[in-house]
Amino acid sequence: MMTMRFGLGYDCHTFGADRPLRLGGVEIPNSKGLTGHSDGDALAHAVIDALLGATALGDIGQLFPDDDPQWEGADSMVLLADVRNRVTASGYAVVNIDATIITEAPRLAPYTAVMRDCLAEALEVPVSAVSVKAKTNEKMDAVGRGEGLQVFAIASVQATGTAR
Ligand code: MG
Numbered sequence: 001m002m003t004m005r006f007g008l009g010y011d012c013h014t015f016g017a018d019r020p021l022r023l024g025g026v027e028i029p030n031s032k033g034l035t036g037h038s039d040g041d042a043l044a045h046a047v048i049d050a051l052l053g054a055t056a057l058g059d060i061g062q063l064f065p066d067d068d069p070q071w072e073g074a075d076s077m078v079l080l081a082d083v084r085n086r087v088t089a090s091g092y093a094v095v096n097i098d099a100t101i102i103t104e105a106p107r108l109a110p111y112t113a114v115m116r117d118c119l120a121e122a123l124e125v126p127v128s129a130v131s132v133k134a135k136t137n138e139k140m141d142a143v144g145r146g147e148g149l150q151v152f153a154i155a156s157v158q159a160t161g162t163a164r
Pocket of ligand 1: 011012013036040041042
């Protein structure tokens with residue numbers, strides 16, 4: 001019987017950085033980008049933590065510490081590809097990803113298809129294995145006031161026979 005495992009990822013970043021808004025490796029027109037030590041790509045970060053959770057390989061902060069100058073301004077999609085390699089090396093294959101981005105603005109629906117393409121390419125899975133959804137927080141709380149955004153992600157992986 002094939003062993004399936006599941007992992008949960010969450011991330012949040014505040015708006016305010018004077019740089020592009022990048023989610024899932026996709027640059028999205030917006031007046032402000034997301035703060036953070038790397039490029040602030042909260043979607044990539046949530047997917048990374050979901051994959052690390054599914055394989056019990058730690059978390060993003062352990063692998064890429066935010067006080068390490070090596071990761072300053074890092075391309076989070078490169079980090080995601082690195083994590084995909086760690087998942088593979090530990091004996092698991094990525095089965096699917098599902099993510100929900102919660103932000104009041106900008107409207108992300110026009111960009112979710114290309115986010116899926118970018119994530120699928122980094123993870124070396126078919127685009128049909130990657131889901132990205134976007135919604136608002138109905139104007140509630142800090143996210144509703146546009147102070148930042150949140151991402152939830154879940155990943156499933158399957159043992160390839162060499163799992164340890
Ligand atoms: Mg983050």
